[in-house]
Amino acid sequence: EVQLVDSGGGLVQPGGSLRLSCAASGFAFSSYWMTWVRQAPGKGLEWVANIKQDGSEKYYMNSMKGRFTISRDNAKNSLYLQMSSLRAEDTAVYYCASLYCTPGCSKIYFHQWGQGTLVTVSS
Amino acid sequence: DIQMTQSPSSLSASVGDRVTITCRASQGISNYLAWFQQKPGKAPKSLIYAASRLHVGVPSKFRGSGSGTDFTLTITSLQPEDFATYYCQQYESYPLTFGGGTKVEIK
Numbered sequence: 001e002v003q004l005v006d007s008g009g010g011l012v013q014p015g016g017s018l019r020l021s022c023a024a025s026g027f028a029f030s031s032y033w034m035t036w037v038r039q040a041p042g043k044g045l046e047w048v049a050n051i052k053q054d055g056s057e058k059y060y061m062n063s064m065k066g067r068f069t070i071s072r073d074n075a076k077n078s079l080y081l082q083m084s085s086l087r088a089e090d091t092a093v094y095y096c097a098s099l100y101c102t103p104g105c106s107k108i109y110f111h112q113w114g115q116g117t118l119v120t121v122s123s
Numbered sequence: 124d125i126q127m128t129q130s131p132s133s134l135s136a137s138v139g140d141r142v143t144i145t146c147r148a149s150q151g152i153s154n155y156l157a158w159f160q161q162k163p164g165k166a167p168k169s170l171i172y173a174a175s176r177l178h179v180g181v182p183s184k185f186r187g188s189g190s191g192t193d194f195t196l197t198i199t200s201l202q203p204e205d206f207a208t209y210y211c212q213q214y215e216s217y218p219l220t221f222g223g224g225t226k227v228e229i230k
Contacts, residue, residue, distance in 0.1 A: 035219075044221055044223050045159070045210055045221040046221065047218060047220065047221070050217075059218075062218065095166055107214055109155075109169075109172040109214050110169050110172075110214075111178070112169070113167055113169070116166050
């Protein structure tokens with residue numbers, strides 16, 4: 001069974017840092033692009049970042065570029081999101097998800113989702 | 124950035140009804156359009172990709188259509204478990220963007 005388990009969320013002060021993790025099981029993690037998406041309380045979904053299978057390509061939402069870093073450890077079947085300089089507006093549930101490729105991998109689309117982990121930025 | 128606009132933002136329907144949700148892209152995205160279902164307090168669930176293709180295990184009561192800038196999600200014979208919020212999302216180009224969501228409520 002495909003499973004993505006998000007963890008690492010919690011309460012952090014403005015300006016602080018936090019690292020989220022996503023543990024994958026039940027599929028060939030190293031063969032898939034992966035992504036982070038967030039959802040502020042009562043709001044819609046917002047894409048955060050994507051990472052290629054081998055980590056050689058990364059893409060970010062502009063507002064998070066330079067503050068957030070997506071990474072992965074294929075040996076540990078794990079995805080990470082390092083967040084720094086956190087602001088109140090970063091408060092959200094953060095979801096990891098696996099991505100499928102179209103033929104030739106020119107486009108990628110969402111497949112399975114983790115359960116999410118809540119990050120609260122507040123003093 | 125490509126903006127995704129969903130309408131309506133909410134709707135009320137009865138069990139057994141058929142509902143249609145519209146999603147419009149600010150520029151052409153071919154068929155690089157996905158739909159998701161989210162229930163309160165739960166993670167989103169992937170329903171449709173490539174505008175009309177169902178993910179494995181998604182019932183055929185969910186039907187997606189459209190290409191270019193205009194897309195629809197139709198849900199036939201609404202059941203209690205279908206009452207949720209639905210999001211569209213484009214993956215034609217970065218940044219990936221979602222519609223604002225459509226909440227389907229019980230009348």
